[in-house]
Amino acid sequence: MVRRVLTHLVLLAGAAVMLAPFVIMLSISLKPPGEVFAPQFSLLPTQWHAVENYTAAFTKVPLARFLANGLFVTLCIFAAQALTALPMAYALAKLRWRGRETAFAMVVLALLIPPQVPAIPLYIGLWQLGLLNTYAAIILPSTISVFGIFLMRQFFRTVPDDLIAAARMDGLSEWAIVWRIMLPTAAPAIAAFACLSFIWNWNEFFWPLIAVQEEHLMTPPLGIAFFSNAEAGTSFGPLMAAATVVTAPLALAFLLAQRAFISGVTMTGVK
Amino acid sequence: MADTRRQPSPRRAEALAGTLLALPAFILMWLMLLGPAVAVGLLSLTDWNFGEPRIHFAGLDNYHEMWGDRVFWISLRNTVVYVGVSVPATVLLGLIAAIAIESVGPKGGLRGFYRAAYFLPVASTLLAMALVWEFMFHPSVGFVNQAFRAVGLPTADWLQNPDTALMALAAIGVWQNLGLAMVLFMAGLKSIPTDLYEALAMDGADGAWERFRRVTWPMLGPALVFVVAITAIRSFQVFDTVQVLTEGGPLKSTEVLLFTMVQQGFTFLRSAYGAAITMVFLLLTLSITLAQTMILDRRAHYG
Numbered sequence: 001m002v003r004r005v006l007t008h009l010v011l012l013a014g015a016a017v018m019l020a021p022f023v024i025m026l027s028i029s030l031k032p033p034g035e036v037f038a039p040q041f042s043l044l045p046t047q048w049h050a051v052e053n054y055t056a057a058f059t060k061v062p063l064a065r066f067l068a069n070g071l072f073v074t075l076c077i078f079a080a081q082a083l084t085a086l087p088m089a090y091a092l093a094k095l096r097w098r099g100r101e102t103a104f105a106m107v108v109l110a111l112l113i114p115p116q117v118p119a120i121p122l123y124i125g126l127w128q129l130g131l132l133n134t135y136a137a138i139i140l141p142s143t144i145s146v147f148g149i150f151l152m153r154q155f156f157r158t159v160p161d162d163l164i165a166a167a168r169m170d171g172l173s174e175w176a177i178v179w180r181i182m183l184p185t186a187a188p189a190i191a192a193f194a195c196l197s198f199i200w201n202w203n204e205f206f207w208p209l210i211a212v213q214e215e216h217l218m219t220p221p222l223g224i225a226f227f228s229n230a231e232a233g234t235s236f237g238p239l240m241a242a243a244t245v246v247t248a249p250l251a252l253a254f255l256l257a258q259r260a261f262i263s264g265v266t267m268t269g270v271k
Numbered sequence: 272m273a274d275t276r277r278q279p280s281p282r283r284a285e286a287l288a289g290t291l292l293a294l295p296a297f298i299l300m301w302l303m304l305l306g307p308a309v310a311v312g313l314l315s316l317t318d319w320n321f322g323e324p325r326i327h328f329a330g331l332d333n334y335h336e337m338w339g340d341r342v343f344w345i346s347l348r349n350t351v352v353y354v355g356v357s358v359p360a361t362v363l364l365g366l367i368a369a370i371a372i373e374s375v376g377p378k379g380g381l382r383g384f385y386r387a388a389y390f391l392p393v394a395s396t397l398l399a400m401a402l403v404w405e406f407m408f409h410p411s412v413g414f415v416n417q418a419f420r421a422v423g424l425p426t427a428d429w430l431q432n433p434d435t436a437l438m439a440l441a442a443i444g445v446w447q448n449l450g451l452a453m454v455l456f457m458a459g460l461k462s463i464p465t466d467l468y469e470a471l472a473m474d475g476a477d478g479a480w481e482r483f484r485r486v487t488w489p490m491l492g493p494a495l496v497f498v499v500a501i502t503a504i505r506s507f508q509v510f511d512t513v514q515v516l517t518e519g520g521p522l523k524s525t526e527v528l529l530f531t532m533v534q535q536g537f538t539f540l541r542s543a544y545g546a547a548i549t550m551v552f553l554l555l556t557l558s559i560t561l562a563q564t565m566i567l568d569r570r571a572h573y574g
Contacts, residue, residue, distance in 0.1 A: 003479070004375065007374055011371050011385050014364075014368060015385055017446075018392060018446065021404060022391065037412050039412065084295045084296035085296055087292035087295070088293040088295070088297065090292060092293065096286065097285065097289030098286060100289065100293075106300065107300070112556070112560050114504070114508055117552070117553050118304055118306075118307030118310075119536070119549070120307075120311060120542055120546050120549060123536075123537070124542065127321075140303065141303050144303050174288035203396045205510075206511070210533070210537055221398035224398055236406055240406070243400070243402055244399075246399045247396050247400065250395055250396060251394065251395055254394040255387060258383075258390075266455060
């Protein structure tokens with residue numbers, strides 16, 4: 001009993017540390033400049049400044065535009081990833097064709113390459129095509145997810161062959177089998193794939209930083225770094241308001257779909 | 272009979288379908304990942320700077336230059352120190368959190384809360400949170416110094432002091448990755464058969480430490496190797512916090528490999544030299560995976 005209470009105390013203290021940055025972020029986003037630098041930290045402001053801070057976050061920089069960019073980019077990326085990864089995963093898991101083992105070995109090899117490695121050649125290639133500083137520059141390098149191929153292949157292997165044979169008897173083409181038979185059976189794996197793809201690409205900073213310079217193309221992380229640079233540590237209130245707005249969609253999505261997030265992470269552990 | 276000759280055989284139809292379904296992803300994989308990775312290796316053997324009309328083979332010149340480049344060595348050293356500090360801390364704290372959460376049992380409703388609280392940083396936007404940490408490390412009003420002052424610990428201007436900046440960034444890294452290590456350990460703990468604990472209790476050894484030492488730790492081996500490898504690979508990729516909080520400073524004390532690579536390859540437009548740094552980064556990452564495979568293989572054979 002004593003040990004249980006002790007365990008809870010340690011876990012609660014740990015949770016407090018883990019959550020502290022989120023609490024502080026919210027707290028500062030509600031405070032006027034004078035209170036931000038008060039010598040004694042208090043959770044709630046004495047004078048509420050929430051409306052001013054959040055308005056400033058949306059007007060000093062085009063925060064709404066950043067969010068829309070982020071949504072557009074992540075949706076395009078996931079659509080492309082799913083559209084290419086699912087058919088390949090099915091072909092690797094369920095069809096016999098020459099070169100299958102080699103292709104799978106390449107997928108595994110590609111999994112080992114950190115996403116920053118192709119950056120310089122990709123930059124040069126996009127520059128030659130005149131695509132730097134476009135949405136395409138942000139999206140194209142992420143259109144392929146070898147992680148998604150790997151994850152879906154593992155899952156598709158557990159789908160019974162009889163199901164596929166029956167679908168073939170019904171006259172379904174292999175393409176139709178991918179979307180009408182495999183996709184519904186693999187819903188949990190797709191959900192995990194979608195969650196991880198969304199987290200990864202919403203938060204991605206390294207590549208967008210290289211690929212775009214123009215303000216109207218910036219994704220949320222890039223936009224907030226831009227905001228922070230422009231304000232140079234002077235207006236913490238609006239900055240924390242912006243940070244809250246950028247973090248909120250992911251945090252909420254995570255709290256709502258915790259299971260899919262965590263199972264996705266544990267299924268392969270990458271990213 | 273005539274029909275079977277006109278229609279392709281099922282085997283051939285299957286082979287054709289397989290190839291066609293795999294083709295789009297296969298092409299994209301080469302265009303966006305494998306091709307560029309090969310290109311980085313080739314580019315590192317040239318003298319090309321971004322935008323130059325001509326390109327020359329330069330052998331190992333870039334690597335030779337790197338050998339004598341003070342900044343590269345500082346960068347490599349900082350990266351290794353960062354990984355060396357953040358990986359053990361992340362793994363240890365993640366393991367403690369996983370065991371503690373598992374031990375409080377499914378009742379009470381707090382279990383879900385703990386898991387969510389520890390995992391939330393993994394799912395949040397690191398860049399936004401880095402700015403919060405910048406505020407928390409603020410020398411006078413920062414939460415860290417206020418807390419340290421309250422319990423009598425030394426305070427500092429953490430991010431502006433060359434002696435502490437790298438450690439401050441490592442602390443952010445631990446905070447961010449701890450939840451990932453935790454959920455991976457929790458999955459590993461679940462796969463330990465409960466009869467092992469029962470057998471241990473039968474032997475009369477039922478203390479928490481005994482349970483950990485004789486069952487949990489040995490059974491968790493493969494998961495541990497996996498978590499260390501994942502955490503190390505992620506730590507080698509440290510970039511966001513450096514770029515937005517310290518820009519490699521003060522006095523190059525937080526200069527890390529990816530930051531140096533971006534500086535050389537994109538700021539100074541030295542594409543070939545940046546490619547050579549990328550190769551070092553790639554080799555470090557691959558060596559971790561290789562070590563992981565070797566350790567797991569040996570355990571599988573003799574363990």
